[in-house]
Amino acid sequence: MTDKTYNVLFLCTGNSARSILAESILAKDGEGRFKAFSAGSQPKGEVNAHALKELETLGYPSTGFSSKSWEAFAAPDAPEMDFIFTVCDSAAGEACPVWIGHPVTAHWGVEDPAAVVGTEVEIQRAFAQAARFLKNRISAFLSLPITSIDRLALEQRLAQIGRMEGSTITEGESA
Numbered sequence: 001m002t003d004k005t006y007n008v009l010f011l012c013t014g015n016s017a018r019s020i021l022a023e024s025i026l027a028k029d030g031e032g033r034f035k036a037f038s039a040g041s042q043p044k045g046e047v048n049a050h051a052l053k054e055l056e057t058l059g060y061p062s063t064g065f066s067s068k069s070w071e072a073f074a075a076p077d078a079p080e081m082d083f084i085f086t087v088c089d090s091a092a093g094e095a096c097p098v099w100i101g102h103p104v105t106a107h108w109g110v111e112d113p114a115a116v117v118g119t120e121v122e123i124q125r126a127f128a129q130a131a132r133f134l135k136n137r138i139s140a141f142l143s144l145p146i147t148s149i150d151r152l153a154l155e156q157r158l159a160q161i162g163r164m165e166g167s168t169i170t171e172g173e174s175a
Contacts (some may be wrong), residue, residue, distance in 0.1 A: 006034045006082040009103075015040025015067040017114040017127070018049040018087040022134045024060040029138055035079070039070040048114050054127040057165070058135075074099065083158075087134065088112060089168050104151065106138050106158035109168030133153065133166030 009025055012019035019038035026036035047065045055062040072078060081103040090110045110133045113126035140161045146154065 004147075007079050008034050008036050008083045008085065009070075009073055009081045010036070010038040010173070011040065011070055011084060011086045012038070012088040013041050014044040014047065015069075016044040016111055017051045018112065018130055018134065020047050020051050020065050020067075021055065021127075021131050022085070022087055022108075022138065023065065024055045024062065025131070025135050025138050026141075028060050029142060031134075033142075037073065037081075038065075038078070039068050039073055041070055043067040043069050050123055050127045051111065053133050054124070058131060059127075071171065076100075085162075093170075104154055104158065106155065106162050108134070108162040110134060110166055111168060129166065133164070134165075137161050137164055 001089055008030075010019040010022040015038055019040065023036040023038035026034055030036065044067045046067055052062045067155070073081065078100070080101040081099055082101075082102045084099060084105045086105075086107045089107075103141075110130050111126070113123070113130040116123050116126040141158070144154065144157055149157070
């Protein structure tokens with residue numbers, strides 16, 4: 001086993017909901033083996049209050065988050081990422097910055113709970129579902145033998161994780 005702490009960046013367009021959920025879940029569940037970050041291609045500038053409420057409900061950190069541009073992680077003084085996961089389809093299709101160190105990437109698309117229009121219960125249900133799908137993916141990621149498998153096998157496993165329940169990728173598509 002290695003003492004390395006892996007840096008993981010979760011990307012979404014607005015960096016206000018799904019990427020924030022994923023950042024918090026990995027920060028806690030990664031137990032110091034991973035340092036989690038999140039960013040967006042077009043950050044909203046504020047974190048969605050429903051995302052923070054869902055994190056609090058689940059017992060995850062819900063403070064200290066901000067909606068920021070992915071350019072912050074492409075700067076020369078930014079931490080070098082080991083893994084980058086897109087959690088929304090639009091961010092996955094955009095031209096990303098060039099990442100230092102050639103991190104392993106995968107698409108883990110989940111429907112946007114912030115796009116749900118309805119009653120407070122329907123909105124809360126959408127955030128709970130997104131958090132559950134992300135937590136399931138992160139749990140599968142944490143179970144991978146990262147230090148003992150080659151990059152190609154790791155990329156294939158991460159792509160499989162992206163197709164778990166709740167995926168926005170339809171059968172036959174690739175990430």
